Amino acid sequence: MLGPARGLAAGTQTHFGFQSVTEAERREKIYQVFENVAEKYDVMNDSMSLGIHRVWKDILVHKMNPSPGTLLVDVAGGTGDIAFRFINYVRSVRERQLRQKLRNHQNLSWQEISKSYEEGRSNPLGDSQVVVCDINKEMLKAGKQRAQHLGYSEGLSWVLGNAEELPFDDNKFDVYTIAFGIRNVTRIDLALQEAYRVLKPGGRFLCLEFSHVSNPLLSRLYDLYSFQVIPVLGEVIAGDWKSYQYLVESIRRFPPQEELKAMIEDAGFLKVDYQNLNSGIVAIHSGFKL
Amino acid sequence: MLRGCGRGAAVVLRGAAGSRGTAGQRQQQQQQQQQQQQGPGAGRPLEPSLLQFLVCPLSKRPLRYEESTNELINEELGIAYPVIDGIPNMIPEAARSTKKRP
Numbered sequence: 001m002l003g004p005a006r007g008l009a010a011g012t013q014t015h016f017g018f019q020s021v022t023e024a025e026r027r028e029k030i031y032q033v034f035e036n037v038a039e040k041y042d043v044m045n046d047s048m049s050l051g052i053h054r055v056w057k058d059i060l061v062h063k064m065n066p067s068p069g070t071l072l073v074d075v076a077g078g079t080g081d082i083a084f085r086f087i088n089y090v091r092s093v094r095e096r097q098l099r100q101k102l103r104n105h106q107n108l109s110w111q112e113i114s115k116s117y118e119e120g121r122s123n124p125l126g127d128s129q130v131v132v133c134d135i136n137k138e139m140l141k142a143g144k145q146r147a148q149h150l151g152y153s154e155g156l157s158w159v160l161g162n163a164e165e166l167p168f169d170d171n172k173f174d175v176y177t178i179a180f181g182i183r184n185v186t187r188i189d190l191a192l193q194e195a196y197r198v199l200k201p202g203g204r205f206l207c208l209e210f211s212h213v214s215n216p217l218l219s220r221l222y223d224l225y226s227f228q229v230i231p232v233l234g235e236v237i238a239g240d241w242k243s244y245q246y247l248v249e250s251i252r253r254f255p256p257q258e259e260l261k262a263m264i265e266d267a268g269f270l271k272v273d274y275q276n277l278n279s280g281i282v283a284i285h286s287g288f289k290l
Numbered sequence: 291m292l293r294g295c296g297r298g299a300a301v302v303l304r305g306a307a308g309s310r311g312t313a314g315q316r317q318q319q320q321q322q323q324q325q326q327q328q329g330p331g332a333g334r335p336l337e338p339s340l341l342q343f344l345v346c347p348l349s350k351r352p353l354r355y356e357e358s359t360n361e362l363i364n365e366e367l368g369i370a371y372p373v374i375d376g377i378p379n380m381i382p383e384a385a386r387s388t389k390k391r392p
Contacts, residue, residue, distance in 0.1 A: 131343060140377055157337045159344070160379040167347040167371075167380035 014186060017249025023186050030184050031136060033243045034078070038138035040238040041079050042146075047237055048230050048244075056282050057179060060208045061085040063275070063284060064175055068094045068126025073173045073198060075163045075191075076181020077132035078139035080146055080156075087152055090128040095120065125155040131168075133161045134181075164190040168198045175199075179208040183254045192267035199289045205269055211276070211283035212256035218279055226251070257283050334376035335360060346371075347380050361386070 012023045021029065037044060045053045061082065066072065068090050074082045098120045102113065134140050140158050147156060161167045163178070163185050176195045185191045195205050213219040226248045234244025255263065257274050260283075264272045269287030276283050336355060346353055346364040353362040353371070361370040362378055369385040371378055 129339065131340070135381065137374075137377075137379075141375070144375070144377070157340045158377045159340065160374075160377055160381060160384075161347060162381055165347040165382065167345060167378075168343050169345045169350065169352075172343055 015253055017246045017253065026186050029246075030186075033246055034136040034184075035138045036240050036243050037238055038079075038136065038142045041139065041142065042081075044234065044238055044244075047233055052278070053180075056208060056277055057081050057085060059277065060177065060179060060206060060284055061089050063286070064089075064177070064204070064206060066090050066093075066128065066175065068097065068128050070128050070174045071172065072128075072130040072175045072177065073133060073166075073168065074130055075133045075166070075176065075178045075195070076135070076184065077177075077179070078134045078136065078143055078181070080132055080143040080152070082177050082179050083130045083132045083143075083156060084147070084150065084152055086130050087125065087128070087155060090125050094124060094126040094128075097126075127155075129155045129157070131157050131159055131173075133159045133163070133166065133168075135160070135162050164194060166194045166198055170197050171200045172198050173200060173203060175204050175206065177206045177208070180210070182207055182209055183250050188255075188263060189266065192264055192269075196268045196289055201289055203289045205264065205285075205287040205289070207260070207264070207285040209260075209283060209285070210251040210254060211260070211274075211280050213280040215279055222281060257285075260285055334373075336362070336373045336378055337376060340378065344378060344380065348382050 013020055014023050014026050015021065016026045016029050034041075049056075064072075064086070066086060066089055070086075070090065072083075072086050074086070077083055098116060102108070102116055105112070108116075132140070132143060134143070137160060140160060144158055147153065159167065163181070164187050176199050178191070178195070182188060182191060192205075199205065213222050230248050231241045231244045234247075235241040238244075254260075257276070257280065261272050261274055264285055264287045267287075268289070270290045272285065272287040274283045274285045335357065341355060344353055344362065345351060346367065346369075348369075349364065349367060351364060351366060353364055355361075356363050356370070359370070360373045362373065362380075363370045369382075369387055371380055371385050373379070
């Protein structure tokens with residue numbers, strides 16, 4: 001095994017929620033959190049966010065507004081939420097394109113019309129592709145099963161990889177997304193550098209993550225809900241209080257909007273901006289490789 | 291080994307039943323099924339479209355896909371990344387050193 005030979009910064013101190021641990025310990029603990037929750041991940045998301053996480057993810061993909069032919073890498077994509085939405089989106093854009101094409105050409109022959117239908121049937125995604133990359137085997141397994149269950153197969157592939165050390169070549173992807181994943185990365189700066197590397201020039205970085213609420217009243221209500229309700233839900237639904245305690249603490253530890261924006265700019269991205277959702281409970285950060 | 295292939299084929303068929311029924315998807319699933327039945331005992335093979343993206347996470351250099359062992363091999367560094375259930379494991383710690391091979 002290559003572990004010892006690589007001289008990882010195993011000894012550097014970092015945090016796991018509110019605990020102080022080494023980087024290696026943190027990686028291990030976070031891996032175990034997701035290993036434990038993988039089966040119940042989607043159910044937990046629905047119960048804890050009262051289904052609102054679906055809206056956040058819809059907004060992310062709408063903001064992306066991908067056209068057919070887009071190559072997306074969804075990092076920390078686990079159970080496939082963003083990937084499936086991407087596929088649905090480009091499929092409907094493609095269908096609309098084909099319909100528009102037929103409507104605009106008044107004098108088509110029957111052969112041309114049937115050729116257009118054939119085109120639609122054989123290439124429903126218009127060559128769009130999404131690669132889901134996650135560090136956790138259980139999450140990917142769950143994602144792959146979900147994909148089979150829901151009927152997604154074309155244009156979709158799965159890779160076990162580390163966001164800090166992506167197994168992809170430079171300048172490959174049109175869009176890089178990381179939804180509710182960057183919080184769990186130990187070296188966020190490395191993940192951002194890798195994101196920059198694998199994007200094509202002109203490519204877009206999109207990050208959907210829990211952020212900071214500035215409104216004091218809302219902030220108190222949010223804290224109350226987070227610390228009193230969420231771990232309890234975790235125990236009742238998934239039999240796992242600690243993982244959800246970690247979740248809540250990790251959100252508090254994560255840099256606020258402006259700080260994350262600066263980190264993204266440090267990685268080389270330009271036109272970096274963020275959009276708060278639900279008063280900052282969640283934020284979408286966007287940047288371009290120009 | 292055969293049981294694994296059978297299970298894999300069953301999953302593909304289940305997927306086909308639940309699919310959105312476009313001709314393209316059905317064709318691809320049939321192809322996958324064929325690959326499984328012909329393929330090696332080392333689990334499901336790699337999705338071919340992935341090969342255009344994948345490189346070694348350590349050196350960022352191209353990899354060679356070895357069908358017989360279902361691994362992605364970096365000749366320069368002498369390491370091999372396994373493909374498990376069609377998912378390539380590109381975590382460096384999991385890679386096998388090919389130099390140890392007899």
